[in-house]
Every structure is written in structure tokens, then in C-alpha cells.
Amino acid sequence: MLRIHFSDGDLARTRVAAAPDPVSEIAASLHRLQSRKGRWAYVGWYRTARQQLRDKGLERVLRSVLLPLYPRAAYFPDFLTPAGAVGDFDTGMEAIVATPPQRVLAELAVLDRTVGAPAWAGQLTGLQARKELVGMLRAYHAAVVAPYEEQAQARIEAERVARCRGLLDGGVEGMLSGLGPMLRWRPPVLEVSYPKQTADRDLHLDGRGLTLVPSYFNWGEPVAFADPQLPPVLWYSLLHEPSSPGAPYGSDASERPLTTLLGRARAVALRAAATGATTAEMARAAGVSASSASRHATALRDAGLITTVRHGPAVLHTLTPAGASLLRAGTGGPG
Structure with a gap:
């Protein structure tokens, strides 16, 4: 267990990442590629990722370089997820390149003691x-992570x-609860x-x-830096819900009656409103244009199923x- 100790000042400085x-x-x-744990939540991604890695000629890079450096274990090097670049891909890649050699050597030594480092890691x-290495990470990201960025963003905005809502009900402590x-x-x-x-x-x-970062691909235990001197960041899992084998996220067979009644896009829009969603978030979740999402929101509002309030430059739809x-x-569930 990791115990994170807060003062009143820490509570005031705690935030949730925007992206x-x-x-x-x-x-x-x-880590998802190394485990069957939670595989049901990533069935579509897993199959597509494997195909993309084959098509792009990245299977050897995956086996010989990336998986050994990022073991799904108690430790992998902190410098591979730079603290000062949370949310910025290019800055993160630049930070990996700029990591001082002494730090690389020290963290690889921890990796070797913990689970074993590959023989070439000292290079x-x-x-x-x-x-x-950064070139390989860019190619891997483009093949299997970037295509899911919009889905990840929509889930994080809902989170x-x-x-x-927790913050409004109980302050930062309510949010943490x-x-x-x-x-x-x-x-x-x-x-x-x-x-x-x-x-x-x-x-x-x-x-x-503390910076809280909801993670689309994290499953199970949250992740924090091993080095306590680094800026405090905690990556935690978005709670995925079960889907039927082979179905994309959000298309559980139990939702078919709702889809039959409302149509797929409108059913997805209603489901997005369960946690609060802007029109743009509804559009991303349903895979439709903003104008179409607006029409769906209007129909749901006219039917008395959602309510809409202005939230800065956008509008927020809730059930x-x-x-x-x-x-x-x-959906046949408790809601």
C-alpha cells in the first residue's frame, strides 16, 4: 500500500489533469499487452493493436526493447514518464532524451535489482x-495509442x-473520497x-x-513515481464497464433495448449525460458531428430526459x- 499524507496546503494544491x-x-x-487482467475492457483495442504492430513492423521492437523496459511489475524507471511533461507528448519525449546519464544508470540499477534489466539497458x-528509444516510442504511440486519444479524452472529461461534483458536495476531501x-x-x-x-x-x-491523472489504459492499481523527491503525480484507472466479447466500449448487450428505443447515437448521448457531458463530449462519445450531437441533446431535453446549463463557453448536459x-x-443495471 502507498499512503499519501496531505496537509491543508496540499489539499488546496490538489488537481485533476485536464487531458x-x-x-x-x-x-x-x-502493461495491458503483458496481462490478461481486465482484458475484457480492451478486447477491441488489443486486437487492433496487435494488427497495427505487425503491419508497422514493430513486433521485434515491442518484444526486445519496450516490454523489457516497461515490465508490468513493482517497478519501471521513473525517467520513462517524465514528471514535468504530464499531458504533453513532445515535451515528454524531449525530457526522456534530456535525462542525465547518472539518473538513467541509477534507475536502471533499481530495475535490475527489482525484476531484471535487459543486458543492453546500460546503453x-x-x-x-x-x-x-524515443523514435521507437513515437512509432509505438502513433500505432496503438494515438488512435484512441479522442475516446480517452471523452472519458477523462466525464471523470x-x-x-x-464531489468537490461541490464535499470540497477536495469529497473529491478524494x-x-x-x-x-x-x-x-x-x-x-x-x-x-x-x-x-x-x-x-x-x-x-x-498532488496531480491526479485519470488513465485510459491503466487497469487495477494506480501508479506513482518511485522517487519521492519527484513532483507528486498519481495515475489511476478510469472504471471501465463490462462489454460483450468483441464489442467496442459502451456497446454492452444489456444496452440494446435502449439503443433500439432511441437509436445508437442518442442512446450514447444519454449515457454520456449520466456523468455530465458537454455537447462536444457527447459528439466524441457517439462519433458524430457537433451539430448532430446538439440535435440529439435537444431531442433528449425536449423529452424531459436531460437538463442543460451553461458552463463557461460550453453547455453541460445532465440527466x-x-x-x-x-x-x-x-441497461438493466442500478444506474
């Missing part, structure tokens, strides 16, 4: 080797809306589930606050009690 962190999503997606102390089963808020400590083979440790924020009842009935 996916593409560099950490590389790591999380590589990464050289600038040219790190540039070549931010949910966290904002709703982060999911892997994170438990016991004031003034956030307890984070870690793999069983990982020793318990404490992280004292010391006034630095009415009638909409929530229909969604529960249409």
Missing part, C-alpha cells in the same frame, strides 16, 4: 541510444465532471492499493499538492430523474 498523459499511456498500454546512458475502490480517503491520508509484492511506503506531500430512470431500465 490524458500520452507518455504514461504508453507505459499503461504496454541508454548515451544520448544517441535515448534518441533511438473530471464526476470529480467536480470518490476516486474508486483502489483509493481510500482516510483523512489526512489517501491510501492507494499497490501490488501485493510491493512493500508499503509513505509519501509526504510537504505542501507540493433528469426521468432520464436516469430510463437509463437504469434500458
Whole structure:
């Protein structure tokens, strides 16, 4: 278990990232390729990713370079997910290249002691080797992570809306209380589930606050930097819901009655409103244009299923009690 200790100042400096962190999503997606845990949530991605890696000639790079550097284990090097580049892919790649050789060597030594480092890993102390690694990471990202960025962004925006509701109801502590089963808020400590083979440790924020980063490809235990001196960041899983084998996310067979009644796009729009969604978020979730999403939102609002309020330059759609009842009935779940 990881115990993160907050002061009042840390609570004031805690935030939820506004966008996916593409560099950490590389790591999380590589972990998905190494485990069957949660595979049902990524069935479509897994098949597409394997095909893309074959088509792009990246299978050897995956096996011999990337998987050994990013083991799904108690540790992989912190420099591979740069602290100062959360949310910025190019900055993250540049930071990996610019990592001091002494730090690379020290973190690879930890990797070797923990799970074993590949024999060639020491070459990464050289600038040219790190540039070549970044080239491989860019190719991998383009093949299997970038095509899912819009889906990840839509999920994160919905997650931010949910966290904002916790914030409105109970302040930052209310927001921390709703982060999911892997994170438990016991004031003034956030307890984070870690793999069983990982020793318990404490992280004292010391006034630095915490950046919470919802991760599309993370599954199960959240991830934090091993080095407590780095800026505090916690990547945690978005809660995926079961789908029928081979179906894309959000197309569970239990939702077919709702889709039959409303049509696919309108059913997806209603489902997006369950956690609060802007028109743009509805459009991304349903895979339609903004104008089409606006028409669907209008139809749902006229039917009394959603309500709409202005939220800055955008509008936020949320369920009415009638909409929530229909969604529960249409999906066969508790809502």
C-alpha cells in the first residue's frame, strides 16, 4: 500500500489533469499487452493493436526493447514518464532524451535489482541510444495509442465532471473520497492499493499538492513515481464497464433495448449525460458531428430526459430523474 499524507496546503494544491498523459499511456498500454487482467475492457483495442504492430513492423521492437523496459511489475524507471511533461507528448519525449546519464544508470540499477534489466539497458546512458528509444516510442504511440486519444479524452472529461461534483458536495476531501475502490480517503491520508509484492511506503506531500491523472489504459492499481523527491503525480484507472466479447466500449448487450428505443447515437448521448457531458463530449462519445450531437441533446431535453446549463463557453448536459430512470431500465443495471 502507498499512503499519501496531505496537509491543508496540499489539499488546496490538489488537481485533476485536464487531458490524458500520452507518455504514461504508453507505459499503461504496454502493461495491458503483458496481462490478461481486465482484458475484457480492451478486447477491441488489443486486437487492433496487435494488427497495427505487425503491419508497422514493430513486433521485434515491442518484444526486445519496450516490454523489457516497461515490465508490468513493482517497478519501471521513473525517467520513462517524465514528471514535468504530464499531458504533453513532445515535451515528454524531449525530457526522456534530456535525462542525465547518472539518473538513467541509477534507475536502471533499481530495475535490475527489482525484476531484471535487459543486458543492453546500460546503453541508454548515451544520448544517441535515448534518441533511438524515443523514435521507437513515437512509432509505438502513433500505432496503438494515438488512435484512441479522442475516446480517452471523452472519458477523462466525464471523470473530471464526476470529480467536480464531489468537490461541490464535499470540497477536495469529497473529491478524494470518490476516486474508486483502489483509493481510500482516510483523512489526512489517501491510501492507494499497490501490488501485493510491493512493500508499503509513505509519501509526504510537504505542501507540493498532488496531480491526479485519470488513465485510459491503466487497469487495477494506480501508479506513482518511485522517487519521492519527484513532483507528486498519481495515475489511476478510469472504471471501465463490462462489454460483450468483441464489442467496442459502451456497446454492452444489456444496452440494446435502449439503443433500439432511441437509436445508437442518442442512446450514447444519454449515457454520456449520466456523468455530465458537454455537447462536444457527447459528439466524441457517439462519433458524430457537433451539430448532430446538439440535435440529439435537444431531442433528449425536449423529452424531459436531460437538463442543460451553461458552463463557461460550453453547455453541460445532465440527466433528469426521468432520464436516469430510463437509463437504469434500458441497461438493466442500478444506474
